[in-house]
Amino acid sequence: MNRREFLMAGAAAGLVASTRFAAAATRLDMYTASDANISDFFNNVVKPAFEAANPGTELNVVIARPSAALDAVAQRALAALSAKADPQLDFIEQYEPMLPAGGIEAGLWTDFQKADLANYGAVNKLAIQTAYGLPYRGSQVLLAYDATKLPREKAPKTFADLAAWIKANPGQFIYNRPDKGGSGFNFVNRVVHEVSGRDPLKFKVDNFDQATADDVLGKAWAVLNDLAPSLYEKGAYTAGNTASLQLLAQGAVTMIPAWSDQVLQAIAKGVLPENTGLVQLGDLALCGGFSQAVVPTNAAHRDAALKLADFMLTQEMQTAVIEKLGGFPGVDWSNLPKALHDKYADVIPSSIPTFPSGEWTKAVQDGWYRNVAPNISRT
Amino acid sequence: MIAALRSGAMGGRLSGLLLVALPVALLIWLVLWPVLQAMVGTVYFPGTGFSIASYTYFFTDAYSLRNLWLTLWVTALTSVLRVVVAMPIALYLRFRTGSIAALVQALALFPMFVPSVLVAYAFIRVLGPNGIVDTVLVALHLPKLMSPYLTPAGPIIGLVWDGLPLTLLLLLSGLGRVSIASVDAARDLGAGSWTLFTRIILPRIQSSIIVTLAFNVLGLFSAFTLPFLLGPASPEMMGPYMQRTFSDNADPLNATTQAVITFAFCAAFGLIYVRAIAKGRKGTA
Known part of the structure; x- marks a missing residue:
């Protein structure tokens, strides 16, 4: 074989191989803006299991952090809907279906009640906020403490207790900047709830107004x-x-x-000691929520995306959510092994308050930077 | 192309232009065009006309000004610290050879190969609360370190370490111009080390120090990772502030305004750099 023949044969083989792969793989574009533990979970647990169960489908995990980056992706999908173009998006692992504004009215998100998912009946009814989002995992912010320094029976149970404990133990409490992670953000939100009568339902995606915000947030x-x-x-x-x-x-x-999921994972990996204490406030829990997966109606691979949605609700994946992720299951506990329920009884919540994304979130985050962060006295 | 180079002055000019055409085109497309777009986009709004409201807001907003001020003084302090720390190492490496000098050089250049995220987390493990330094101090029955983590000192320490290699290399190249013969001659005439440094070495490397400072300022002004991970929540440096305005507040107009203002400061230092280079060329020619 001379050089020219070799090159031609190589090119022909390459062409055959490339068309073969192109024909075999349906590439499902899935987006996430969650922390690395979630994107790792999808890459290392969901992807291999889903691809094994659905030969010929490739799950492409796209990381779009922070969450505002996802807004741009969702707006692109809405624009693609009116232009009848490919949104290049098949599945978002967690997104607020109320956004972008007018999306639901325009028919952007798939109605899961009408999507004929085999496992939809198993979903925890309390977790369903809207038919356009599929709650497949939950987590909640709680207080984690060093049980060697704070005896379990003395851990704070109400916000007033917590504030008193923080003041009595200077230097022993820290929360993160509210825009950089949900644990600090939901601590700030708990303060917003505290000064507004402990009623999380007062804050909705579509009821932001500046006067209420100035009043309530000023107190917070x-x-x-x-x-x-x-x-x-x-x-x-x-x-x-x-x-x-x-x-x-x-x-x-x-x-x-x-x-809850990050702290349980940290304990499981030995980053935090076994005896790390976990406590939830009893007067009103810290916010959390179920992650709502959404599927655009105009997705190029909508059928495969719905298969993935159904797959996330199988007992195999829900068990993985609990054991590998430390999250709460999206399906009702009655669909899962009893032993699993007993093991995690400590962190199974009785209620999960939420805080709306959109305008309220922006007001809390930027307001915090302008009003709380600068007032540092290091004297 | 080579034939063209030989075919006289006219052809030489043309092929020279062709050689620089690609980088110049890339510069125009990827740098100058977006800069122009950002400048125009913050003052001219199709349909409503000209407005400098976003600039007025920035320069009347105490919060934004505090961030700009912090960026300026962190940049100034860090640039000076880098030169102060790198200078003795550069002098040592210029006038000494041997295996110890090679080791010092390797250690000083090491940060160049470490991503800044790793620097940040290593910093937290070592200098952070109850970190390695604290462990050692406690073992020696000494009081604990006042940890610089989450204070303005945090990013400064991180940035000095991270930027040491570039500073060192620039200073070394400048010191290459100081001949050993002139140093020996001064020493023979009885000059002490300090006189040697201020009268013989410093005048020769003045322009490299200016170049080093200008380079450092350009890099530091847009520093992101280290101020973000090691610094206090507020005031923020311009890098994290721009990112937060753009993505968290979904406010591209003000983010672009911040970027244009940052760019204006960097352009001023760029000018100083270009002048230093031009002056250096004139000096050697």
């Missing part, structure tokens, strides 16, 4: 500024959920707000 900033001098380093704030966990692990602080 006052509470947070009052706590600031008693925080770690007299008012320092970590740059994310993980950085707070690291300070707790290093014994630099005694208590932090933390996502």
Whole structure:
């Protein structure tokens, strides 16, 4: 074989191979803006299992952090809907179906009640907020503490207890900047709830108004500024959920707000000690929520995306959500092994308040930077 | 192309232009065009006309000004610290040879190969609360370190370490112009080390110090990772502030305004750099 023949044969083989792969793989574009533990879960657990169960389908996990980046992706999908173009998006692992504005009216998101998912009946009824989002995993912010420094029976059970504990133990509590991770954000939100009568339903995606915000948030900033001098380093704030966990692990602080899934994972991996205490406030829990997966109606691979949605509700994946992710299942506990329920009884919530994304979130996050963060007195 | 180069002055000019055409085109497309777009986009709004409201807002907003001020003084302090730390190492490496000098050089250049995210997390493990330094101090029955983590000192320490290699290389290239013969001659005439440094070495490397400072300022002004992970929540440096305005507040207009203002400061330092280079060329020619 001379050089020319070799090249031609190689090119022909390459052509055959490329068309073969192109024909075999349906590439499902899935987006996530969640922390690395979630994108790792999809890459390392869901992807191999889903691809094995559905030969010829490739799950492409696209990381679009922070969550505002996903807004742009969703707006592109809405624009593609009116232009009848390919949105290049098949599945979002967690998104607020109320956004973008007018999306549901335009028919952007798939109605899961009418999507004929085999496992939809198993979904926890309490977790369903809208038919356009599929709650497949949940997690909640709770307080994680060093049980060697704080006896379990003395852990705070109400917000008033918590505030008193923070002031009585200066330097032992820290939360992260609210825009950099949900644990600090939902701690701030809990303060917003505290000063507005502990009614999470007062805040909705579509009821933001500046006058209420100025009034309510002004009171919340006052509470947070009052706590600031008693925080770690007299008012320092970590740059994310993980950085707070690291300070707790290093014994630099005694208590932090933390996502239930991240703290359980950290304990399982030995990053935090076995005897790390976990407590939820009893008067009103810290916010959390179920992650709502959404599928655009105009997705190029909508059928495959719905298969993935159904697959996430199987017992295999729901067990993985609990064991590998430390999350709450999206399906009712009656569909899962009893032993699993008993093992996680401590963190199974009785209620999960939520805080709306969109305008309220922006007001809380930017307001915090302008009103709480600068008032640092290091004297 | 080579034939064209030989075919006289006219052809030489043409092929020279062709050689630089690609980088110049890339510069126009990827740098100058977006800069122009950003500048125009923040002052001219199709349909409503000209407005400098976003600039007025930035320069009257105490919060934004505090961030700009922090960026300026962190940049100034870090640039100076980098030169102060790198200078003795550069002098040592210029006038000494041997295996210890090679080791020092390797250690000083090491940060160049470490991504800044790793620097940040290593910093937290070592200098952070109850980190390795604290462990050692406690073992020696000494008081614990006042940890710089989450204070303005945090990013400064991180940035000094991270930027050491570039500073060192620039200073070394400048010191290459100081002849050993002139140093020996001064020493023979009885000059002490300090006189040697201020009268012989410093005048020769003045322009490299200016170049080093200008380079450092350009990099530091847009620093993101280290101020973000190691610094306090507020005031923010311009890098994290721009990112937050753009993606969290979904406010591209103000983010672009911040970027244009940042660019204006960097352009001023760029000018100083270009002048230093031009002056250096004139000096050697």
